[in-house]
Amino acid sequence: MGTNLSSPEGLANNPEHLARLQRNETPFRLLTVRVMRARNIHKADTLTESDCYVTLWLPTASSEIARTKTIPNCKDPVWNHAFCYRIDSRVKNIIQMKIWDEDYITKDDELFSLCFDVAKLRIEQTSRVSFKLDPQTNEELDVEFTLQTIPHRPENIITNGTLVSREISCLEVQVDIGKLKQEYTQGDLILTIKGSYEETQKISMAPDSSLSNRNSIEFHCIKNNQSCLEVILPKKTLWSKLTSCTERARSNASVTLPLTELPIHEKISIGEDKTFDLHVKARDWQRGLDVRLSSDLCVEEQNFLSKRRKYVAAAVKKVLQLNAELQDDEVGLSSERGGNHIILPLLLLFVGSLLLAVPVPQVPVVAIMTTGGGTRSFTAMYGSLLGLQKLNLLDCITYITGLSGTTWTMAKLYEDADWSQKYLEEPINEARKQVTKSKFSCFSKDRLKYYYNELEQRTKEGYNTSFIDLWGLVIESMIHDKKDNHILSDQQAAVTEGQNPFPIYLGINLKSNYSAQDFREWLEFTPYEVGSFKYGAFIRSEDFGSEYFMGRRMKKLPESRICFMQGTWSSIFSFDFMFFWNMANSSEDFWHNWTRDRIQDIDDSLLPSPLDIKTHLVVPQGQLSSTLRDVLTGRPTMAEYPNFLKGFQLHDDYLGSEAFSAWKDSVLDSQPNRLMETVETALSVVDSGFFINTSFPPLLRPQRKVDIILHLNYSGGSQTWNLDQFAAYVSELEIPFPKTELSEEDRKNLKECYVFEDQDDVAAPIVLFFPLTNDTFKKYKAPGVERSPADMEGGNIDVSGYFSPFSTSQIAFSEENFDRLVKMTDYNILNNKDKILEAMRAVVERKKQQKSQSLGCTF
Template sequence: MQLNPDGKQWTSLAKTESSLCYLLTVRVIRARNIHQADVLSHTDCYVSLWLPTASNDKFQTKAISNCKDPVWNETFYFRIQSQVKNVLELALYDKDVVTQDDHLFTVYFDIAKLSLGEEVFMHFKCDSQRQEELEVGFALDNISGPPETIITNGVLVSRKICCLEVQVVEKKKKKEKKSKKEFSFKVQGSYEGTQDIVLGSNLLFSSSSPAKFHYARYKQPTLDVTLPEKKRSPSSHSRVCDTGSPNVELHSIPSGKNMILAEDKRFDLYMKAEDCPDRLDVRLGFDLCIQEQDFLCKRKNYVIPALRKVLQLEQDLLDHETPVVAVMTTGGGMRSLTALYGSLRGLKKLGVLDCATYLTGLSGTTWTMSNLYRDADWSQKDLDEQISEARKHMTKCKINSFSFEYLKYYKKQLCQRKREGRKTSFIDLWGLVLESFLHDGKDNHRLSDQQRAIDRGQNPLPIYTAVNVKNNYSTLDFKEWVEFTPYEVGLQKYGVFVRTEDFGSEFFMGRLMKKVPESRICFLEGMWSSLFSFNVLYIWNLSHSSEDFWHRWTRDQIDNIEEEPPLPVRPQELRTRLRTPAGPLGSALRAVLTDRACIAQEHSFLRGLQMHSDYLENPRFCRWKDTVLDTFPNQLTPSDEFLSLVDTGFFINTSIMPLLKPERKVDVILHLNYSAGSQIQPLDQTCKYCSEQGIVFPRVDVSEEDRKKLKECYLFDGSETPGAPVLLFFPLVNDTFQKYKAPGQRRSESEMEDGNVDLYGRCSPYSTYSLQYTEKEYDRLVQLAEYNILNNQHLIIRALRTAVARKRQIKE
């Protein structure tokens, strides 16, 4: 169990352990038959060694000139943590004087293959045709000193960090002329990096506020100090740096003891290092946070009587008989915003809204959700007031949002975010424009404020979704699901979460370093619906439904390679691999294809955390493991300073993934689809994704005839897939609504026009990029979405009864 900074408890599966460290010795011996990279001469080879789990530095051998069989015989040492996935990268370069050094290839070697106390000499077969080979010796030995205390959830590891304080005390003679002295301190790999102190005072003695550095002791960093320049003599015109600048290896400093770093006639330098507490400000765990567990208990007070009424039961369901029902929505701009109001009003009229425990959204439906949850009791009302308010904003002219006064307001807000330490982009501006589209004036609402709307369990728990992406990769190659609730924000793949109030703040190794004010929700809405985060590859995929072109011409070549002697490979260990980078043309093409127009970047709360040695075998990680970098631990999200977040629709237009988290135990999902184009495509994509990931999901069987003309609702009970939720699929179609204004009530001749709702035609007013509707267009879309719910009450009741029967059967 962990405590929040405010004293509230978080459930956590993380464990605090004492774990041994080892000494890794790497001897780079030689290479053979290296192919000629230069036209006029053989290669000038050197090897770069990078083990980021052990050191901040990249080391390299000397360069051997004009030789295809270079011999180095250089030795390097690393202190490694046994519970961390340590993958050594050995990169071979051809040194160039004029141009950038040529990167020939990189060998990835998992240190876990080595046995303690043994020395092995490895021959990595880099190219069998040319018989290229890299020879390296390895030894793994015990190291003196106490074990390291780590905190881990089996996927991520948080390690011990220290805080170094450096203080400058200035000495001055009474008659000495006032002058400024500038000191520069640097700890590479620390959270702070570099800090400067400038002194200058008429006082006899003056001291600075201490410069602080938070760093990982295991990486054995060095404090680099640059002292002020001082004059040689009054006649000299030059100023030189003091050559006595001290550099200190921080791992040798005793904890908690004040030490003199340097003494001078002008000043004294003092330093003190102390261990930071083991308490984390992130939650490492895969279970639901305790606030959500508490909500689930309270929500049953609304769900159980609602189910009794809807299903016409004689008595209340028992706790174990009560299904968890979720309403899931898709994006679609203003179309989805408007249609969701109608769907929710339909569910409210049927009494089903009070049966729902969760409500998830992305893109345009997040705008509806964030509006609704400003009202602490919205689902207990008839929704007419909320629909009327949204109508006012949907039908108003949007040109005023680009007036001079608004532009000044936008600039002021963006400048404020920069002062807070955020990276701003066009996405933030889009969020402010949305605020003006959907509200009157500034909206101070924040996501954490929505806790008021669920504190008694009176409304479904809202979950908003986004995906984390990476530069130089498409969403098909790299994406990670991110979920937002009023309680916390997190990535289920890694089992790491932060309080919603702390999202956007700066973290290091799981500790909160700099608190940044929580964003107003309009900035999150801009990110959740970042329509402008597309790239060329995304457009290519829309038209070709294939990435063959991308894979063939722009991807680095990665192959498993042979090694001698062959080492045993256990399931959690990685095969030795060789990466050959794409050529200059391929790299340039890759940059063009994957560069996104704009992206929302927030400080990563995973920064500094490391992957556990067995993370690839952790069943929770495996459930969401689907990126090309999942077996490259040095390049996963914990190594990034920022999260790069985009609209979930850039992968699949669905917000269903948080509901498939096993811990939420969702039994029934009402899938409300508002996609443009094919209504069935997002569901097909979800089925394919779940099948590939091994996620339990009901079989979706829609006939070809139905695919040409979809009905209003489909029930997929998941009977052939044990453990799958019951799925009710509501495509946004205009079927019987054309002839019926309400279930069982035919339209008169004068009312037929109201049933003519052109959803997806060329002249449709409901395009995803439409920003304004007429009052008739708005009203008709709301009424259509409401009608499609009401007209399929029988299927909703059948789905709920099926779920109750299964819950009872499991208990028996």
């Protein structure tokens, strides 16, 4: 569950923190920011000089946005206004300063936005920085920073090197309802603590309200944040003719109470004539984390791997016709190496713990990677799996990943806890029945009523429903005859003994006002966990959709039925204009000029350290650019779920975290405040095909140690485009992956299988690429068995043409076309048996060599 920096294990994993404690240093600092002045601020309005003020936002210390006073009609405003923050140096503290031009009629104009890394400051020193806002016009902002050590405020953090979980305080606010109702007979008493889990809570004064009898409210807040309790009294609605304007204004009064100054355990009298009593008490909230902070595989998946290796070892030995058994994760020497039985124990004693530290895996990890494609991919995947089963290779597979239409196939198969141990004829016949049936029944009056009732029930459960949920119900109707009550966590029964490959479903989290090319974060869904491997944060699959704060589950929602998840994983209605532009044109420069933030690094004259983020200036977009950006990146609908990362802060060295660095691919990854904004908002989960139609990423996590990937491509149109996209993507991230070069001739006339291998990098998996192509199947009905003249029509199948009967828009196939597609994908696997076995044999041999080398190095 991450590293607890108060524990011996946490100290061992964080030498810097250990050294700090040995020096009796506290991680807490007092930061004083004095906004001095600005120079040469150009007019935002045509007729008058700017009326400038500055706002400051430091989200790791306070959720409040502070501001200076406004200096009217002045291009060289002087504020000399100081702000103080109590910060924790273990998190990444970025202070954002914005210069605004105040307008009394229209919205205030944002002139400049600066982001400054507090880690650049030196303790017990004052640094005055002149920020060059625009060198051409000599616009500048002078700010003075002072960083001081303050007395230690005990707080244990838990971190995985990327995210930081802070301690939580539970604040209990007791309200004297009796006194309150003497003066207010209706309306709401509103209490707000920004940055808390609850944010805002209300107590109704209406006599018949179920909330009117509440006299105690709890808020959960970050323990050492600078927070305020804002109390807004109810409005008075019964006015006498003698009521003065002053009394009316006071009747909707608000009171803001800094929590650091509250007389805890004492009564506070507020309101008119101080007749309203408020009692505020705080206590530490000792609840542990419900989010697993680690990049390692969960215990359940590790247990699965241990059991699955036994199936794989036996299957690989059989298909490769090996004489000796493949060893599991052995350590040290085995008796199979021969030698004197008296000498062996002496050798083991001699090398001792060194030998015990040498892992020697021999069993290859083979994975199936599928792509999306609606009903086409749903159907084609059955044929590929059938081919693997005929070759006795299904038991050689450890992982299966899917997205979009192949998640329909996977979810159907994993309803049966022993599906891969049975012949696939029965599930294929069931799929044939569902694909070929008329889809008009999915929109009958009874089905529409069913959809309405299900969406209403989902709303009652606490979910925010959208069109994507309706789409999930339509998918359910398309591939089932009745309501499907299965949930993702039910699939644990299919992997608990290692009897089937481990299923991983893939989606991406997007951010509003950003295209998928600019911002996306991979999310993987397994029977045990849902999580982000970029952040190293995972929750139990049955808790996805529940509400979290700072790693604690705050509100439990029922687990979503699998159909709603399928709607999310294949949300074909979440497109934006940029998606279609990127499909049609590889040049993105023009559109990025309109959809990307204009950010530039600027010099702040301070000596940087390796952990510091450069100071950068964000130039706000104009109204035209902002409007066009909304149009280009706007999406009709997306599935939104509570973000289980809510409340987390980023570690001071998060950019150096191995897991985060591996998947750092977003324009916001070097902007911690924007990332924190993202985790505060809901997860907007869509089909990962809106970025790249592939489910590769979970298989490239080094913890899974995948040796061979069977890339089963079911996309429409170009069969190589997604592979080219992904190869370029991982190359930029420097993730081990083989080069996927194809000749122009091959691209024009695709064969059934290509093998890609990086001989120089054993960390890169061997990839066998199976495009959806009709190559030799046109002439052969089975490997080596030519078609008769009467059977030639059976091989005449157009799988990727513009008028193909298998286009993504087709939601139903004829029986004949269903059979053809299944037979073709089955054949393409069978016809390339030798290439699959050759790759497996190469991996087994490579592992044997690694074993010999590791044992040799040990001695």
